[in-house]
Amino acid sequence: MxxxxxxxxxxxxxxxxxxxxxxxxxxxxxxxxxxxxxxxxxxxxxxxxxxxxxxxxxxxxxxxxxxxxxxxxxxxxxxxxxxxxxSSVDLVTTLRPVVERLSEKTGSSASVYVRDGESRLCLLRAEPERDVRVAIRAGTRRQMDKSASGLAFKRFEHKTVQAFEAAGVAGIASSAGVGDPLLASMAAPLFGMSDAFVGVLTLSGVIHHFDVDDGKVRSLLFDEALAASALLGAAP
Known part of the structure; x- marks a missing residue:
């Protein structure tokens, strides 16, 4: 038995x-x-x-x-x-919690930019609960300039999530005083199905309130960008 x-x-x-x-x-x-x-x-x-x-x-x-x-x-x-x-992945629905969480954790403005022709379009935006902040609304178009988000497009638009992961925190783009002399920002690329480039995840704030060399914030943005890419179907 x-x-x-x-x-x-x-x-x-x-x-x-x-x-x-x-x-x-x-x-x-x-x-x-x-x-x-x-x-x-x-x-x-x-x-x-x-x-x-x-x-x-x-x-x-x-x-x-x-x-x-x-x-x-x-x-x-x-x-x-x-x-x-x-068919089940919706960029806005999937990424909204990401930008809200980033903004809350850092006290900075968090955004997602996607390409719109020769411009970058602010698809999502989350603002911190503070008087001094960068006011850009979702739906705003910006040039592909030398700002952090523009640099992230240039560096990774034709690469894969594996390239970003291999670059590590050094792959985070940053800028200060570009476009607006009071604005500082850092940005990381986002990827989706078949590791295709989707857009960029950006943190921004007013210079002297937002340090683009803050290692903890850069690491947080790197981790959130990889996690968000995985949600969108990329394979880090």
Whole structure:
């Protein structure tokens, strides 16, 4: 007679099964063409016999497709998940909590700028509860100048989230007295699906009240930009 299986043991097995399933699906990310059993074994650390069992279920549900030559590729259900994610992501809804949190934590103005032709458009704005602040409304257009946000566009508009992550805090652009002699700002790029550039996340304030060399604020902006990019579908 087999000993009774405890509930926590059943839960552990279920979690392990989910982890294996997800690791197999993740093994297809950033890979060109089909993947062999040996490829999947190497990328997941699972035995081929285990992989085969999971592939049967994934294939039956349409998440993977087995070709005649024995190679595997992602199936139509995986594509449907991608499209469902894209349709569910709304820039304003997703990024509003980010700018509000940044403004509250730093006591500075926080913004998201996106490209609008040859200009940059302020898509979102959060202002601190203080008398001295930078008053720019959402919907305002600015030139692609040498301000922090303009520099962030120039540096990262044709790069990926991995390039920004590799640059670290040094990738944060900053400026003081550009456009407005009283304004200082720092900016970080935002990325989305397929690591495509989306826009920039900016902190700004009045010179002498806002220090662009503050290491803690720069690190906070860096972390928030990476986290926001992940929410938008990028893969840091």
């Amino acid at each position: 087999k000993p009774a299986v405890k509930d926590d043991e059943q839960i552990d097995r279920s979690v392990a099964a989910v982890d294996r399933t997800l690791s197999l699906l993740e093994a297809f990310l950033d890979q060109q063409g089909g993947q062999s059993l040996s490829d999947l074994e190497q990328r997941t650390g699972l035995f081929k016999s285990v992989i085969l069992r999971y592939m049967l279920s994934l294939e039956a549900r349409g998440f993977v497709h087995k070709e005649q030559n024995g190679m595997y590729r992602l199936g139509y259900k995986a594509a449907q998940l991608g499209r469902a994610f894209e």
